[in-house]
Amino acid sequence: MQIEFDKTILERYYIKDEVGTGSFGKVYKLQHLTKNKSFALKVDIRQKGSVLLEAKILADLQGGVGIPKLYKYGSTDQFSYMIVELLGPTLNKLLKQCKGKFSLATVISIMLQLITRIEYVHRKGYLHRDLKPHQVLVGKNPKIVYLTDFGLARKFEVNNYHISFQNSCPRVGNATFSSLNNHSGVRQSRRDDLESMAYMALYFLKGHLPWQSTQRINSNTKWQNIFQIKNHINIENLCFGCPKEFSILLKYCRNLKFEEKPDYNYIQSLFLQIQKRENLYESFFDWIEDEKSLRSPTTICEFSQSLSISNNIPRCSTINVENTRVGIKDEIKDDMNDKRRKKNRARTQTQMIIKKNKKENMLNIDIKIVEQGDNQLSSKTWFDESTYNSLDVTPKNIYPEIKNRKAWSNVLKVKKDKKICKVF
Numbered sequence: 452m453q454i455e456f457d458k459t460i461l462e463r464y465y466i467k468d469e470v471g472t473g474s475f476g477k478v479y480k481l482q483h484l485t486k487n488k489s490f491a492l493k494v495d496i497r498q499k500g501s502v503l504l505e506a507k508i509l510a511d512l513q514g515g516v517g518i519p520k521l522y523k524y525g526s527t528d529q530f531s532y533m534i535v536e537l538l539g540p541t542l543n544k545l546l547k548q549c550k551g552k553f554s555l556a557t558v559i560s561i562m563l564q565l566i567t568r569i570e571y572v573h574r575k576g577y578l579h580r581d582l583k584p585h586q587v588l589v590g591k592n593p594k595i596v597y598l599t600d601f602g603l604a605r606k607f608e609v610n611n612y613h614i615s616f617q618n619s620c621p622r623v624g625n626a627t628f629s630s631l632n633n634h635s636g637v638r639q640s641r642r643d644d645l646e647s648m649a650y651m652a653l654y655f656l657k658g659h660l661p662w663q664s665t666q667r668i669n670s671n672t673k674w675q676n677i678f679q680i681k682n683h684i685n686i687e688n689l690c691f692g693c694p695k696e697f698s699i700l701l702k703y704c705r706n707l708k709f710e711e712k713p714d715y716n717y718i719q720s721l722f723l724q725i726q727k728r729e730n731l732y733e734s735f736f737d738w739i740e741d742e743k744s745l746r747s748p749t750t751i752c753e754f755s756q757s758l759s760i761s762n763n764i765p766r767c768s769t770i771n772v773e774n775t776r777v778g779i780k781d782e783i784k785d786d787m788n789d790k791r792r793k794k795n796r797a798r799t800q801t802q803m804i805i806k807k808n809k810k811e812n813m814l815n816i817d818i819k820i821v822e823q824g825d826n827q828l829s830s831k832t833w834f835d836e837s838t839y840n841s842l843d844v845t846p847k848n849i850y851p852e853i854k855n856r857k858a859w860s861n862v863l864k865v866k867k868d869k870k871i872c873k874v875f
């Protein structure tokens with residue numbers, strides 16, 4: 452359908468490009484004729500008034516951080532529309548740009564903001580009911596994420612009364628990120644938004660959810676197939692490879708009662724816990740250019756050594772320990788102010804790959820020191836012999852499962868390019 456835009460909406464604006472399409476309509480970039488200002492125009496071509504309903508909800512939500520500003524809404528003979536703040540790409544688009552996965556630091560930075568957005572919407576008495584990566588967009592400031600598309604949002608609290616429990620309700624929203632209760636026809640409440648949020652966190656970190664399929668099937672079959680997998684998969688298997696807090700979060704969301712107010716601070720604290728433990732940046736986004744360069748590590752040196760072992764090493768495995776603290780020589784430490792020291796530490800990673808060669812009863816240790824981004828101290832200065840000697844790596848860090856310290860009684864020295872690495 453070709454839209455003839457009404458002059459009364461557009462007398463001061465012109466439409467530049469289409470910036471998105473959804474199931475209810477299209478979104479265009481709108482440019483002011485004289486001022487250098489752009490907006491987004493969301494148009495409901497099916498004339499069902501869904502954009503008007505969304506605009507009214509958005510009007511109620513105005514003032515929250517990460518909630519798009521609403522400028523105007525109304526309808527013409529042909530369509531209803533709203534003019535809102537023009538935002539940047541969706542997280543789904545950014546995920547594709549970042550090769551299908553976000554780093555742990557980025558996932559946490561996103562989730563810390565998203566939980567605040569959801570809490571805000573809930574505080575205003577609304578449920579979003581359709582959370583997915585397409586609905587989260589970055590703003591002009593690419594470090595701020597916005598929650599959008601309130602087309603399916605509804606009140607869960609009217610005159611301070613929580614809506615009543617119901618089952619046999621029609622499913623609402625999208626199947627991939629839907630809560631189990633929504634799949635089963637249970638009326639949505641705050642807990643369902645949070646369960647969707649937990650699936651988003653997993654999706655961002657792993658790049659895929661086990662129930663996602665590229666098969667073209669009708670909507671009903673899709674909902675059913677997804678439910679089958681989502682309902683039967685063990686949470687630990689689903690969260691395999693992610694920090695333990697991801698499974699704790701999902702269990703927490705699934706155990707919330709229908710009317711229960713989620714503990715948003717607790718959820719925040721789970722993510723902050725990971726951030727602290729893994730020594731991650733507080734606000735890190737893979738899609739920001741200079742942060743991208745930080746993500747492409749430069750290998751400074753690699754060592755390999757085989758160690759004869761007679762003890763029982765629990766199992767043959769490869770362990771990649773990232774973000775291990777790397778010691779810095781004292782005089783270099785003195786040169787650095789606190790901020791720089793923190794930055795340098797966060798930008799350096801020691802990766803240790805430990806493989807047990809079962810047949811020969813040998814333990815192969817590969818140590819790789821990588822530096823992320825540029826440092827004021829060049830890698831040559833930084834990684835001299837004494838720096839290697841001060842590597843703060845303990846067997847426990849390297850391989851926590853090794854109980855018998857005898858296996859490590861030998862100090863392992865690895866010589867390569869006249870540099871010495873000492874692993875205690």
Ligand SMILES: Nc1ncnc2c1ncn2[C@@H]1O[C@H](COP(=O)(O)OP(=O)(O)OP(=O)(O)O)[C@@H](O)[C@H]1O
Nearest residue numbers: 470471472473474475476478491536537538585600
């Ligand atoms: N304010 C905005 N600024 C820039 N692009 C936007 C904005 N709002 C939406 N978009 C783009 O338009 C797309 C569709 O918008 P939206 O999700 O609001 O439409 P919808 O019809 O409700 O979609 P859905 O099928 O997801 O319910 C978004 O995925 C996004 O790419």
